Amino acid sequence: MICAINVRFCTRGATAVSDFNWNDLRAFLAVARTARLTTAAARLGMDHTTVGRRIAALETGLGARLFDRSPQGYALTPHGERLMPTAERVESLALTAAADLGEADQAVTGVVRIGAPEGFGSYVLAPLMAPLAERHPGLDIQLVAISGVLSLSKREADIAVTLSTPREGRLVSRKLTDYGLSLYAAPAYLDARPPIRTRADMAGQRFVGYIEDLLYSPELDYMQAPDVDIHVSVQSSNLIAQLQATLAGAGLCVLPDFIAAKQPGLVRVLPDAVHLERSLWLVVHADLRNLARIRVVTDMIAASVRADRDLFKR
Numbered sequence: 001m002i003c004a005i006n007v008r009f010c011t012r013g014a015t016a017v018s019d020f021n022w023n024d025l026r027a028f029l030a031v032a033r034t035a036r037l038t039t040a041a042a043r044l045g046m047d048h049t050t051v052g053r054r055i056a057a058l059e060t061g062l063g064a065r066l067f068d069r070s071p072q073g074y075a076l077t078p079h080g081e082r083l084m085p086t087a088e089r090v091e092s093l094a095l096t097a098a099a100d101l102g103e104a105d106q107a108v109t110g111v112v113r114i115g116a117p118e119g120f121g122s123y124v125l126a127p128l129m130a131p132l133a134e135r136h137p138g139l140d141i142q143l144v145a146i147s148g149v150l151s152l153s154k155r156e157a158d159i160a161v162t163l164s165t166p167r168e169g170r171l172v173s174r175k176l177t178d179y180g181l182s183l184y185a186a187p188a189y190l191d192a193r194p195p196i197r198t199r200a201d202m203a204g205q206r207f208v209g210y211i212e213d214l215l216y217s218p219e220l221d222y223m224q225a226p227d228v229d230i231h232v233s234v235q236s237s238n239l240i241a242q243l244q245a246t247l248a249g250a251g252l253c254v255l256p257d258f259i260a261a262k263q264p265g266l267v268r269v270l271p272d273a274v275h276l277e278r279s280l281w282l283v284v285h286a287d288l289r290n291l292a293r294i295r296v297v298t299d300m301i302a303a304s305v306r307a308d309r310d311l312f313k314r
Helices: 022-034 037-044 048-062 078-100 118-135 187-191 239-247 292-307
Strands: 006-009 018-021 067-070 073-076 110-117 139-146 159-162 171-185 206-209 231-235 252-256 267-269 275-285
Touching: 018 022, 022 037, 022 048, 022 073, 022 078, 037 048, 073 078, 110 118, 110 292, 118 139, 118 159, 118 239, 118 292, 139 292, 159 292, 171 187, 171 292, 187 267, 206 239, 239 252, 275 292
Parallel strands: 110 139, 110 159, 206 231, 206 252
Antiparallel strands: 006 018, 067 073, 159 275, 171 252, 171 267, 171 275
16 A cells, blocks of 8 residues: 655645655545535545544645535635645656555455446346355455445546436546336236236336425336326335335336346336336446445446346346
């Protein structure tokens, strides 16, 4: 680990140039990205008093207040805003130096946080944790499978699986796969209603789906069928909750085929008339992509998806 890089930095109008070390700058970046001293400390593996001392040392060294403190957290001052891009460039140089000198390549160790949609994270990534831990015992994996998006630019995650390509930030993406979605229901629901033979038969059916004003991505807006009056009577922001409701007979639901295929309690409805396609992307920050721990995890994710490509394209 590069534990101390002394940097000489001068703010405009300062009367002196001061020294500070890389760990002070790491503390600044972590607090700037999380707005919380305790959260930043947990991310850095330090206690919050140490992070506070490092922020104070940096402010003293630069002769400038970098944060406004309040009960709501830490907010960057104008001086802090000016320092942020420079600090991120120094961070990038430090990471690049570690990779170039082989320091990060000698062993696959450290923490890797993966952010992913809850369905893909739970049904595809979670089973990978065992072989990954077996092969690389020095690696600590944090899998965040949520109904939302983690920011790589703010270092909320090291790797992200997303439904679309990023449009800003120093991020590198590659397509993992296209995947299909179809209409599913439990036998108990279908047996209690007239047969669904055409799209017109979907009118008046109960549907399970997302809460419209909580959609975090336009790719999740499935219920657009101009030829059918669709009513989503059971709504959840979480795909796993939708799946469980569908299995219990709550209604028809559009589900990813790679998840539904593993559920014996589901029946595919109108397979020739109702089918959607979406894509999954693997995204990393440009500064991290060459680190050994990042490459190992991204390569395993990509290999796993390739091995199950038939599951994603039914």
